[in-house]
Every structure is written in structure tokens, then in C-alpha cells.
Amino acid sequence: MGDFYNDGDPIADTAAPEGPIETRWERRQFNAKLVNPANRRKLTVIVVGTGLAGGSAAATLAEAGYKVKSYCYQDSPRRAHSIAAQGGINAAKNYRNDGDSIYRLFYDTVKGGDFRARESNVYRLATVSVNIIDQCVAQGVPFAREYGGLLDNRSFGGTQVSRTFYARGQTGQQLLLGAYQAMERQIGLGNIEMNARHEMLELIIVDGKARGIVVRDMVTGEISTEMADAVVLASGGYGNVFFLSTNAKGCNVTASWRAHRKGALFANPCYTQIHPTCIPESGTHQSKLTLMSESLRNDGRVWVPKDAADCQKPAAEIAEEDRDYYLERIYPSFGNLVPRDIASRAAKNVCDEGRGVGPGGLGVYLDFADAIDRLGKKAVEAKYGNLFEMYQRITGEDPYEVPMRIYPAVHYTMGGLWVDYDLQSTVPGLFVVGEANFSDHGANRLGASALMQGLGDGYFVLPTTLGNYLAAGPFEPIADDHEEVVAARTEVEDRISKLLSINGDRTVDSFHRELGHIMWEYCGMERTEEGLTKAIGLIRSLKDEFWLRVKVPGTGEQLNQNLEKAGRVADFFELAELMCIDALHRRESCGGHFRGESQTPDGEALRHDDEFSYVAAWEYATGDSGKPTLHKEQLEFEYVHPSTRSYK
Amino acid sequence: MDIQVRVWRQENRSDNGRMVTYDVKDISPDASFLEMLDVLNEKLILDGDDPVAFDHDCREGICGACSMVIDGVAHGPEKATTTCQLHMRHFKNGDVIDVEPWRAAAFPVIKDLVVDRSAFDAIIAAGGYITAPTGAAPEAHATPVPKKDADLAFEAATCIGCGACVAACPNGSAMLFTAAKVAHLGLMPQGQPERDTRVLDMLQAQDDAGFGGCTNMGECTQVCPKGIPLTLIGRLNADYRKAVRKKL
Numbered sequence: 001m002g003d004f005y006n007d008g009d010p011i012a013d014t015a016a017p018e019g020p021i022e023t024r025w026e027r028r029q030f031n032a033k034l035v036n037p038a039n040r041r042k043l044t045v046i047v048v049g050t051g052l053a054g055g056s057a058a059a060t061l062a063e064a065g066y067k068v069k070s071y072c073y074q075d076s077p078r079r080a081h082s083i084a085a086q087g088g089i090n091a092a093k094n095y096r097n098d099g100d101s102i103y104r105l106f107y108d109t110v111k112g113g114d115f116r117a118r119e120s121n122v123y124r125l126a127t128v129s130v131n132i133i134d135q136c137v138a139q140g141v142p143f144a145r146e147y148g149g150l151l152d153n154r155s156f157g158g159t160q161v162s163r164t165f166y167a168r169g170q171t172g173q174q175l176l177l178g179a180y181q182a183m184e185r186q187i188g189l190g191n192i193e194m195n196a197r198h199e200m201l202e203l204i205i206v207d208g209k210a211r212g213i214v215v216r217d218m219v220t221g222e223i224s225t226e227m228a229d230a231v232v233l234a235s236g237g238y239g240n241v242f243f244l245s246t247n248a249k250g251c252n253v254t255a256s257w258r259a260h261r262k263g264a265l266f267a268n269p270c271y272t273q274i275h276p277t278c279i280p281e282s283g284t285h286q287s288k289l290t291l292m293s294e295s296l297r298n299d300g301r302v303w304v305p306k307d308a309a310d311c312q313k314p315a316a317e318i319a320e321e322d323r324d325y326y327l328e329r330i331y332p333s334f335g336n337l338v339p340r341d342i343a344s345r346a347a348k349n350v351c352d353e354g355r356g357v358g359p360g361g362l363g364v365y366l367d368f369a370d371a372i373d374r375l376g377k378k379a380v381e382a383k384y385g386n387l388f389e390m391y392q393r394i395t396g397e398d399p400y401e402v403p404m405r406i407y408p409a410v411h412y413t414m415g416g417l418w419v420d421y422d423l424q425s426t427v428p429g430l431f432v433v434g435e436a437n438f439s440d441h442g443a444n445r446l447g448a449s450a451l452m453q454g455l456g457d458g459y460f461v462l463p464t465t466l467g468n469y470l471a472a473g474p475f476e477p478i479a480d481d482h483e484e485v486v487a488a489r490t491e492v493e494d495r496i497s498k499l500l501s502i503n504g505d506r507t508v509d510s511f512h513r514e515l516g517h518i519m520w521e522y523c524g525m526e527r528t529e530e531g532l533t534k535a536i537g538l539i540r541s542l543k544d545e546f547w548l549r550v551k552v553p554g555t556g557e558q559l560n561q562n563l564e565k566a567g568r569v570a571d572f573f574e575l576a577e578l579m580c581i582d583a584l585h586r587r588e589s590c591g592g593h594f595r596g597e598s599q600t601p602d603g604e605a606l607r608h609d610d611e612f613s614y615v616a617a618w619e620y621a622t623g624d625s626g627k628p629t630l631h632k633e634q635l636e637f638e639y640v641h642p643s644t645r646s647y648k
Numbered sequence: 649m650d651i652q653v654r655v656w657r658q659e660n661r662s663d664n665g666r667m668v669t670y671d672v673k674d675i676s677p678d679a680s681f682l683e684m685l686d687v688l689n690e691k692l693i694l695d696g697d698d699p700v701a702f703d704h705d706c707r708e709g710i711c712g713a714c715s716m717v718i719d720g721v722a723h724g725p726e727k728a729t730t731t732c733q734l735h736m737r738h739f740k741n742g743d744v745i746d747v748e749p750w751r752a753a754a755f756p757v758i759k760d761l762v763v764d765r766s767a768f769d770a771i772i773a774a775g776g777y778i779t780a781p782t783g784a785a786p787e788a789h790a791t792p793v794p795k796k797d798a799d800l801a802f803e804a805a806t807c808i809g810c811g812a813c814v815a816a817c818p819n820g821s822a823m824l825f826t827a828a829k830v831a832h833l834g835l836m837p838q839g840q841p842e843r844d845t846r847v848l849d850m851l852q853a854q855d856d857a858g859f860g861g862c863t864n865m866g867e868c869t870q871v872c873p874k875g876i877p878l879t880l881i882g883r884l885n886a887d888y889r890k891a892v893r894k895k896l
Contacts, residue, residue, distance in 0.1 A: 060782040075703060076769050078809055079711040095789070131785070138785035140778040140836045142802035149792025167802055173710055174805060181777035188773035196766065219758055248705040282678040287686055290708045390709065393726075393733045396678075459782045507693050509686070553693050558660070559701055559759040562693065 004536065004581045008629040011265075011617060016120035016421035021106075021639055025124040028421065032464050033471035040065035042474045044228040045466065046213055048200045048255050050077030052172070052451055053434025054234025055179035056458030062186035064463060066470075069226060070183070071198045071215060073250050073564075078180045081236060081248040082454060085172025086293035086387065087156060088164035089136075089451040091129040096153055100161040102126045107640050108159050109449060112339055113414075113442020114591035114607065115642040116268070118615070118635060120421055121439045128460040129452050133165055135459055139178040143167050154298060155337065156447035164448045169293050169387045175451055179458070199564065200255045201495075202488045203231065203262045203430065206478050210259075210430035212485065214492045218564060221557040223492055225485050229473045230429045230466060233259060234458070237413035237435040239272070241572045241579065242524070243516025245410035246278060246291040252568035253575050256417050256436050264425040265617040265631060267438035268415035269575065270583035273445055273592045274525050275411030276343035279394055279404075280363040289409040290394060292366070292387055294447045297336045299371035299380065300404070302327050302343070304364050308354040315357075315365055315403050326350055334647040341444045341592045341605075342647060344408035348525050349603070351407075358405040367403035408525065412450060414441045414592060415582075418617040418633075422465035423457060426617075431466055433457035438615070443591025496556045499566045504549035508565045511546045515539065515569070515576060523580050528596040532584040536577055543573040578618055578628060585630065588612045609642050649675050649741040653688065655700055656748045658757050665757065667746070677737035681724065682707060682714065684736055685747075702761040709733040709873065712808035715815070716761055717748040722812035722871040730810065730873040750815035754822065754858040765811050767857035768825060774853035775846040776829040778838050791837050801835040804828045806874045813868035813876075819860030824868040826850050827884035828876045834887060844891035847884060 017024040017031070035043065043066050047058045050072040062068045072080060094100040105126040110117055133151070137143065143165050144152040153162040167174040186192040195215070202214035204225065212227035235255035239245035260266045277292045305311055306324045326346060328335045338346075347364045350356065357363045372380050377400060381388070388399045395405070416438040423431050423439070434454040441449065478485060522535035546569070554560040589598040589605035590612070598606045615633040650673045658665030672688050679687070682704050689699035705713040714731040718724035724734045739745065747761065755763040793801075805828070813824040830847050833839035839846075862881060869878045 056782070063781040074705060074711070074713065075765060076712075076809065078769070078772075079705055079713050081706060081711070083712075083808075084706045084708055084710050093788070131783075133788045134785040135780070135782060137788040138778070138780035138838060140780075140801075140833050140838045142798050142805050142832065142836065144802075145793055145795045145798040147795050149794050149798075150789055167805075170710065170806060173808075174802070177805065181772060182780070182782075184769060184773040185777045185779065187769070194769075196769075246708075248711060249707060250705050283676045285676055285679040285683045285687060287680070287683050288707045389728075390733070393709075393729060394680075394735070396735070396737060463782070505694070507690050509690060551693060553696075553698060559762060561701055562699060 005627050006629045008631045011633040014420045021123045032468035035467050035471050043470050045230050046228040047232045049234035051080035051082035052454030053458045057462050059182035060463045062191035068192045071195045073199045082176045083173045086169040087295040088166035088171045088448040090163050090448045091133045096162045098161045100163050110640040112446040117442030125440050125456050128456045132455045141174045141178045201492045203259045204488045206484045209428045214488050227478050232431045234433045235436050239410045242410040242519045243512050254571045257571040261620050264427045265418040267418035267617045269579040271414035271443050273412040274344040274408045276408050277406045278409035280407040300366040300368050304350045304355040331647045338647045363405035363407045365403040366406045499552050504551045506549045512569045526594050527583045532580045535580045539576050652744045654746045679736045681734040682732050701759045707732040712810040722815040728875045752814045752820035771853045775849035797835045801832050804831040812871045816867040816871040821862045822854050822859040823862035827880040830884045831880045847887045
């Protein structure tokens with residue numbers, strides 16, 4: 001492995017309190033330094049991103065009295081991609097009296113993450129989950145309710161209790177609008193300065209502390225430097241490195257990657273979640289993939305024909321006994337509700353056997369015929385109506401009549417910037433929340449946990465831990481002509497000039513598409529040493545070609561969507577290489593990371609706890625070697641003892 | 649299939665703008681409308697032309713970014729469908745399709761098909777919320793909400809803030825957008841304390857932003873991708889009258 005990276009010092013301190021896990025967060029809250037309300041007005045916080053994590057953080061910090069400057073690339077904070085989350089949000093309310101508890105949510109999340117998450121963080125997440133629901137209801141989020149007026153719940157993959165709160169298939173939209181409205185209230189009151197259509201292109205570090213960012217106004221092209229006492233990144237995940245994913249087209253890694261290049265460690269980049277229930281690709285024009293909420297697996301049954309020869313026949317002509325309900329067959333106790341990684345790989349396996357359905361044989365059926373018989377079409381429509389409509393709109397097929405076709409697609413990235421218990425990165429004053437950090441989901445995220453984590457971080461965790469940091473402020477004001485500020489700004493300007501000056505013969509999208517193919521082929525659902533090594537070579541040469549042949553039309557002083565894309569793709573190249581190196585070094589299978597060389601005789605993931613029970617936190621490849629440096633954070637399991645995940 | 653698009657091109661806010669015709673060849677009927685424009689843009693870039701700027705993001709009909717008037721109809725010919733969810737199978741070989749930006753006084757064009765919709769945010773900032781600072785919330789089950797009210801509130805809350813209602817309205821009014829938020833929050837018990845001030849403040853902000861008045865034409869609801877019903881405007885008017893009476 002010496003070819004690809006250097007070994008560095010282990011990470012010794014995660015800032016997590018010791019002692020009984022049930023009271024760690026309470027003790028952290030009590031021990032955190034407070035900032036008195038009069039001083040908060042003198043402290044400025046930059047928040048990049050306005051999704052569930054960034055929106056809730058910005059609103060809460062502004063309510064507390066801090067001066068907040070918020071940035072998003074969309075034309076309105078309401079459009080952040082959290083809006084597209086469909087299924088729901090978990091909380092340990094135990095409203096169903098089905099044996100749920102904070103401890104069980106904690107247990108399920110650690111187990112679901114395949115024992116690669118930090119126990120202290122996960123327990124805290126489970127603890128605040130109940131407060132999130134209270135907060136959202138108070139804001140007027142219209143969750144689904146029972147006839148008695150109380151909140152309804154449903155179950156989700158990887159659990160045996162019903163703890164998921166939902167708003168039809170638009171839970172993310174409703175939660176985000178709650179956070180957005182709280183934000184807009186603070187904007188109206190003058191406590192948040194909102195900068196939509198602004199993109200962060202560099203982090204500014206002065207005297208070892210994160211003190212500001214360089215942003216580009218995407219309408220005028222103006223580059224400016226924005227200073228603060230602390231910087232919060234809430235810029236989401238990096239699934240678009242695969243080009244085709246369920247992410248919004250604008251989702252990108254640039255804010256995180258720029259911080260990584262400036263010293264923030266990047267943890268577990270290879271942990272990618274491939275979601276089992278997406279609409280299959282229809283052709284080469286495909287620009288993104290659309291998720292069908294996993295909640296569909298509550299009532300839909302997944303199957304393929306037993307005999308590959310039946311795959312071309314219409315589903316209705318395949319008799320019941322000729323269908324293979326493979327999830328129910330292989331995993332009788334969880335059936336169609338096995339966790340995402342397992343459902344995805346099982347779909348890949350049956351398609352590899354030649355039993356896939358639809359164009360190219362890359363699809364499996366998700367069938368609602370039984371549910372419609374059992375519950376009636378009306379009940380199914382009430383639960384999933386908008387998802388069925390969306391499916392019909394995209395494919396032209398009616399899922400009430402013929403089974404849906406689904407196939408896995410990249411959906412979420414568990415990896416992200418390394419943070420300690422306080423959600424602070426290795427750069428003091430740089431905090432990272434939501435999908436942008438690596439913290440709570442280990443190697444695999446359970447359904448309905450992303451919304452929980454984003455809001456938990458933003459509403460409840462960050463406001464406490466950031467206050468502890470800011471208690472030492474306000475820090476010395478930094479002038480615009482400070483050498484670090486000028487240097488960061490110059491870097492951004494030089495990069496833009498370079499991208500515009502190449503004037504080659506290939507479009508940004510053509511490079512991005514090719515990078516995506518490499519990543520899906522070699523760093524997707526199954527990874528091998530041979531494939532990853534090959535991928536690293538391919539990525540490096542494609543990156544070189546990009547910097548020689550890319551054609552970015554227009555100028556920097558205007559709305560230029562290709563310039564925006566070019567900067568993002570340039571960062572995706574560097575990230576892609578690190579993802580492959582991380583995947584290569586982790587010679588075990590765990591969660592969303594499946595190494596072909598590490599499986600049980602019946603094809604299940606095989607972990608190696610003795611060797612790999614750690615977080616891989618990478619330091620950017622600076623210096624002569626040009627190789628990243630690996631720092632390990634050893635994981636300790638005091639409460640949930642690592643076992644083989646079994647959903648059989 | 650082969651088609652022609654006539655696209656509104658406008659360099660910046662002050663430019664006059666014009667329709668420009670492009671041929672787009674060999675498009676799959678399974679491609680989305682935006683994917684068809686992607687194909688056009690790839691060609692324009694390689695030909696040394698300026699690609700068409702348009703807003704888009706999630707491409708699954710929920711973020712509200714995409715915004716095109718297609719053959720004179722906001723979001724195009726399909727009912728209850730955003731531009732990104734419109735597929736080329738609804739057009740036929742040889743069609744000539746007009747593509748224009750939202751046109752409304754309160755939504756100035758930034759470039760080509762991209763408009764400035766920040767006026768919507770200003771309406772929300774004026775009162776489109778329930779004041780509930782983080783940490784102050786009572787237990788979620790403290791106040792039951794009748795399912796009927798919760799469901800109606802949800803229907804109103806599904807508005808994606810795309811602005812098609814404004815683009816379709818002959819008056820350039822934002823009434824359906826504002827009414828949807830007023831209804832969502834006003835149907836919930838949590839939303840009652842601010843119900844009167846909310847409707848007054850939001851309508852004031854709507855006027856201040858340069859939106860026109862509502863004359864119940866109903867064009868808005870015809871193009872709304874989420875099917876927000878016109879009855880919500882009646883509801884808003886009732887709330888408004890009540891609030892004004894109380895204030896007097």
C-alpha cells in the first residue's frame with residue numbers, strides 16, 4: 001500500500017466525554033462554556049449550505065443572538081437537496097409501544113452502520129431524536145396523523161419497530177420548509193444575512209483558525225472574501241462524483257474539499273450508500289437517477305423470475321411459482337426490509353445471474369399487487385400516491401397495474417470531513433454538520449436517519465458545541481489585505497482563469513460522465529484490489545486530460561453554469577482518487593463497502609474487526625510524496641458488541 | 649426524434665432578449681425536457697456558442713428550481729408536472745417548441761431562462777412561519793391535530809415555490825403561493841396565535857415586491873405542478889377580512 005499513501009499518527013482525542021453513555025451529552029452540555037447574550041451579538045458565524053443541517057443551524061444560532069451569514073448555491077435556501085428526502089425521520093418516541101427506546105435506536109444505528117461508527121455520537125443522536133419531532137411539530141410541520149389526531153408512524157429498513165415519522169412521501173420537503181421558515185424569520189429580523197446564488201470556493205485560515213471563506217457571486221461573478229469568528233460547513237454529500245446519483249445536479253464536494261486541502265481530515269471517503277430502490281436508467285441522455293422511497297418496501301415485494309428465460313415476458317405472464325421473492329427467501333426474518341446495502345447487493349447479484357428485468361437487464365420488480373389486494377387501491381394511494389405518480393411520469397408505466405422496476409443507485413455518502421464529538425474538524429473553528437461530516441452512520445446509514453442527523457446536528461448539537469468554541473471570542477478582526485486572505489482569494493482567481501483559458505475540445509459533462517463510469521464500475525457496489533488499482537490509474541490520466549482539454553465557454557464575470565460545473569468536477573477528480581485509495585486500503589467488507597476478496601462462503605460481507613475497527617481519516621497529499629497520509633481513530637465498542645450483522 | 653426549439657436568449661438583465669431557433673436531433677422519447685436541453689447545450693459548447701442558461705437542480709419535481717414557459721404554458725403541456733418531469737414522449741418528431749422564462753414584473757430575468765425569484769423569500773420572511781425558537785417546543789403529542797386538518801395543511805404545504813402560478817397569471821400575482829402558506833399554517837393549532845398578523849404582513853410584502861393583484865382568473869392553479877387549489881385563495885381572503893376587521 002506504500003504506493004498510494006503514508007501512515008500517520010493515530011487520532012488520540014475525539015473530545016467525547018467518558019463515563020456512562022446515557023449521560024455523556026448531558027455532561028458535555030453542562031461543561032461547555034457559555035457565551036452571554038450580550039457577547040453573542042459581537043460574534044459572527046458563517047454557515048455554508050441551507051439544507052436540514054445548515055438551515056436549522058443558521059436559524060438556531062440567529063435565534064440565540066449570533067450574527068449569521070448564510071450561503072447557498074441555489075436561488076433560494078428552500079431548494080437545498082434535503083427537500084427531496086421522501087420517506088421519513090426516525091425518533092425514539094415509542095409512540096407505538098413496540099419496545100422502542102433511545103437505547104434501541106442507538107443499538108440499531110450502531111449495528112446498521114456495521115460497527116464503524118462512534119458510539120458516543122450515535123447515542124447522542126438517538127437522545128436528541130425525540131426533541132427534533134417536538135421542534136418540528138411546533139413549527140407546524142404537517143406530519144401524517146391518525147384519526148385521533150396523534151402522529152402516525154411507519155417502519156423502515158433495518159429495524160423491527162415503527163419509529164419513522166413522515167409526511168406522505170415528502171418528509172424532507174416539509175422538514176426543510178420548517179427550517180427554512182425559521183431561517184426566513186431570522187432573515188426578516190435582520191439576524192441572518194442570506195446570500196443565495198453564492199458558492200464557497202476556498203476556506204480562509206488565519207493563525208491556525210478557520211476565519212472566513214472566499215465566495216463567488218454566481219450572478220455577477222464577483223469574488224469576495226467573507227470573514228467571521230467561526231465557519232460551519234453544511235454543504236452535503238459527494239455522491240455526484242458518480243455523475244449519476246440521486247443527488248441534485250448542483251450537489252458537490254467543493255466546500256468540503258477546499259477545507260480538506262487546507263488541513264481538515266477527510267474520513268472514510270469510500271463509504272457510499274447505494275440505494276436499492278431507484279428508477280433504472282433509460283438511456284445515454286440520463287442526467288440523474290430518481291429514488292423511490294425505501295418506505296415502498298413496507299408493502300412492495302421484490303422479485304425477479306426464477307428462470308432467466310422468463311425475463312423478457314411481461315410480469316403478469318409469469319406465474320406465482322415461477323417468481324423468486326429473493327429477499328424473503330434469503331432473509332426470512334427481515335424480508336423486504338433488510339438494510340439498504342444488503343438489498344442493493346442482492347439486486348446486483350440476481351442481475352449478474354442474468355435474471356434482471358427491463359432494458360439491459362438492470363432492474364428488479366417491486367410489486368404492489370398483494371398490498372393492493374390486502375389494503376385496497378385507495379389505502380395504497382394514500383400512503384404512496386405521489387411516489388406512484390412520479391414513477392409513472394418518468395417511465396410512462398402505471399405501477400398500480402404493472403410492478404415497478406427498480407435498480408440500485410448512489411444515494412448518500414457516509415464519509416465526510418472528520419469531526420470530533422463537538423462536530424469540530426481538525427481545523428479549529430471549522431465545524432461540519434449533516435451529510436458533510438462522517439460522524440454518525442458508520443459504514444452504512446439506516447433509512448430515515450439522514451434527516452434525523454441533519455436536524456440533530458443543526459438544532460441541538462452545534463449550538464451547544466459552537467458556543468463552547470466561541471466563548472474564547474470575539475477573535476481579532478482580520479483585514480481584507482491580510483496575507484492569508486489575499487492568498488486564498490488569489491488561489492480562487494487563478495483557478496478560474498486557468499479553467500477558462502484551456503479552451504479545449506471536450507465539455508465538462510463529458511469528463512464528469514466518464515469519471516462517473518470509472519467510479520461506478522470499480523468503486524461501486526463491489527470493489528476489488530485489481531479494480532481499484534486500475535481505477536486510480538484511469539482517474540489520474542483522466543484528470544490530466546481534463547486540465548488539458550476541457551472547454552469552458554464564456555467569462556468569469558457573468559452567470560456561467562459551465563464554469564461552476566468545471567470547478568466542481570476538478571475537485572471530484574481529487575476526491576475520486578482518495579475514495580479509491582481508501583477503498584483499496586480497507587481490505588474488509590463493511591456496510592456500503594463490499595470488497596470482493598472479503599466475503600463469507602454464502603456471499604455476505606465479511607468484516608475484519610481485528611484489523612479495521614477504526615475510522616480512516618486522511619490528510620491531504622501535500623509535500624513531495626504526493627500521497628495522502630492515513631490517521632486512524634480506533635473505535636471502541638463498550639455497549640454494542642460487534643457481531644456479524646444478520647438479517648436472516 | 650428530431651425537433652426544433654425556439655429559445656429566449658438574453659445576455660443579462662439589461663439586454664433586450666430575443667428568440668433563437670436551434671435544431672435538436674436524435675432525442676430519445678424517454679429523455680426529460682431538461683435532458684433535451686443538456687444535449688443542445690453540449691452541442692452549442694463544442695460549436696463555440698454560448699449554452700442556454702436555465703435553473704434546475706433536483707430534477708425530480710420537488711426543489712422548485714426549474715422554470716420554463718413551454719409553448720406558452722408554464723412547465724409545459726402536462727398537468728401537475730414540473731419542467732424537469734416533463735418527458736419528450738409527450739412531443740412528436742418535427743415539433744417546433746417555444747421555450748421562454750417566467751415573465752413577471754417581480755421576477756426579473758437574470759440570463760436566458762433564469763429569473764430572480766427572491767421576492768418569494770421576502771413574502772415568507774414577512775410572516776410565512778410559526779414562531780417557535782429551537783428548544784421551546786412542547787411534547788409533540790401535547791396538541792392533537794384532527795387528521796382532516798393535518799391532511800389539508802399538508803396539501804397546501806406541498807407548494808414547491810417554483811413561481812409557475814405567477815408566470816401564468818395575467819396580473820403577475822403571487823396570490824396562490826401566499827395563500828398556500830397562509831392555509832398550511834392557519835390550519836394547524838400551532839399557527840393560530842399569528843394567524844391575523846401573518847396574512848396582513850405577507851400580503852403587504854407581496855405588494856411591496858411588485859406582484860400584481862388577484863382577480864380570480866384561476867390560471868395559477870391550472871399550471872401548478874402540485875395542484876394547489878384555487879379555494880385556498882378564498883380562504884386567504886376570508887382570513888384577510890377577519891384580520892382587517894379585528895385591526896380596525
